[in-house]
Amino acid sequence: MATTNNNQEPIYTQVGDEKIELTGAELELYLLDKEKQDAVEIQFLEREAKLESAINKLKSLGLTESEAKIIIGIE
Amino acid sequence: MAINFPTSLDNFTNPVSGNTLDSPSHSLQHSDINDAVEALERKIGVGTAVAGSASAGQVLTISAAGTSTWSTPAVTQGLTLINTTSFSSVNSVSVPNNTFTSTYDNYFILYKANFSTAANCTIRLRASGSDLTSALYRYAAHHISTNSDHLLTTGNTQTSGQIVTTNLTRHTGQLTFTGPYLSQNTQIDHQFGSGRDSLVYASSGYGTNEYDATTSVDAFTLIFSQTAIAGVITVYGYNK
Numbered sequence: 001m002a003t004t005n006n007n008q009e010p011i012y013t014q015v016g017d018e019k020i021e022l023t024g025a026e027l028e029l030y031l032l033d034k035e036k037q038d039a040v041e042i043q044f045l046e047r048e049a050k051l052e053s054a055i056n057k058l059k060s061l062g063l064t065e066s067e068a069k070i071i072i073g074i075e
Numbered sequence: 076m077a078i079n080f081p082t083s084l085d086n087f088t089n090p091v092s093g094n095t096l097d098s099p100s101h102s103l104q105h106s107d108i109n110d111a112v113e114a115l116e117r118k119i120g121v122g123t124a125v126a127g128s129a130s131a132g133q134v135l136t137i138s139a140a141g142t143s144t145w146s147t148p149a150v151t152q153g154l155t156l157i158n159t160t161s162f163s164s165v166n167s168v169s170v171p172n173n174t175f176t177s178t179y180d181n182y183f184i185l186y187k188a189n190f191s192t193a194a195n196c197t198i199r200l201r202a203s204g205s206d207l208t209s210a211l212y213r214y215a216a217h218h219i220s221t222n223s224d225h226l227l228t229t230g231n232t233q234t235s236g237q238i239v240t241t242n243l244t245r246h247t248g249q250l251t252f253t254g255p256y257l258s259q260n261t262q263i264d265h266q267f268g269s270g271r272d273s274l275v276y277a278s279s280g281y282g283t284n285e286y287d288a289t290t291s292v293d294a295f296t297l298i299f300s301q302t303a304i305a306g307v308i309t310v311y312g313y314n315k
Contacts, residue, residue, distance in 0.1 A: 015171070033197060040242075
C-alpha cells in the first residue's frame with residue numbers, strides 16, 4: 001500500500017533527466033529527512049532569536065551592537 | 076654558392092632581363108634551388124598527408140623520425156566536464172548513474188539552487204541506481220553569516236551527509252569528491268555561499284562529509300528540505 005503524503009503537494013525527485021514522484025519507502029525516507037531538517041531550522045531560528053534578544057538587552061545597557069557581539073562571542 | 080638554410084635564411088639573387096647566363100651563373104642558380112628544396116624536404120619530413128586532407132585546427136607534426144603528418148594537437152586539461160543536470164520543481168536530484176567511473180579518481184562539482192522557502196541541503200551517495208541510506212555518514216561543518224553568527228554542525232552515524240544547515244533561499248556550492256569510484260571511504264569536502272531573503276543576510280560555510288565504508292559509488296543525490304524552484308549541478312573530473 002502506498003504511503004500517504006500528508007503534504008498535499010507531490011514530492012518529486014529527479015535522476016538525470018527523469019522526474020519521478022516519490023512514493024512508498026522512498027517517500028517515507030524523504031519525509032523523515034525533512035522532519036530532521038525542519039527541526040534543525042527550528043533550532044536555528046530559536047538560536048537567532050536568543051542572539052537578537054541578548055544583543056538588544058546589552059544595547060539597552062548602553063553598549064553598541066559591535067560591543068554586544070564581542071561580549072556574546074560572535075564577533 | 077652554398078645555401079644557408081636550415082642554419083639561416085638564404086637570400087638568392089634573382090636574374091633580371093638582360094643578364095647573361097654566366098652572371099648570375101645559371102648552373103649555380105639551379106644548384107642552389109635544388110639544395111634549398113632538398114633542405115626544405117628534410118625539414119618537413121616525408122609522408123603522403125597533404126594540407127588538403129587535414130581538418131581545421133590540425134597542425135603538421137612528427138609521427139616518427141623523419142615522418143610528418145597532420146594531427147589535432149593534444150590538450151592537457153586540469154578539469155574535464157562530465158555532465159550537467161538542470162532541475163526544477165523537485166525536492167531532490169541525482170546526477171546520472173555512472174557519473175563517477177574509473178576514468179577519474181577525484182571530481183569537482185558546482186551546484187546552485189533557488190527556493191521560494193529557505194531550505195537545507197543534505198547528500199547521499201549512490202551505487203547501481205540506488206541511494207546509500209545506511210547510517211554510515213559523518214560530517215563536520217562551520218557556517219558563518221552576515222549577522223556574525225558562527226554555527227558548528229557535526230554528525231556521526233547518520234543516514235545522510237550535510238551540506239547546508241542554515242536554511243537558505245539561494246544555494247551555491249562547490250563539492251570535491253575524493254575517490255568515490257574507488258573501493259575506499261568516499262570523502263566530500265564542501266564550500267557554499269548563499270543568501271536568505273527572509274532574514275536579509277548571506278551565509279557561507281565549509282566542511283567535510285565522509286561515507287564510512289569502502290563502497291564504490293557512481294553518483295550522488297542532493298536532498299532539499301523544500302521544493303527547489305530551479306537549479307543546476309555540473310560535474311567535472313580531475314585529470315590524473
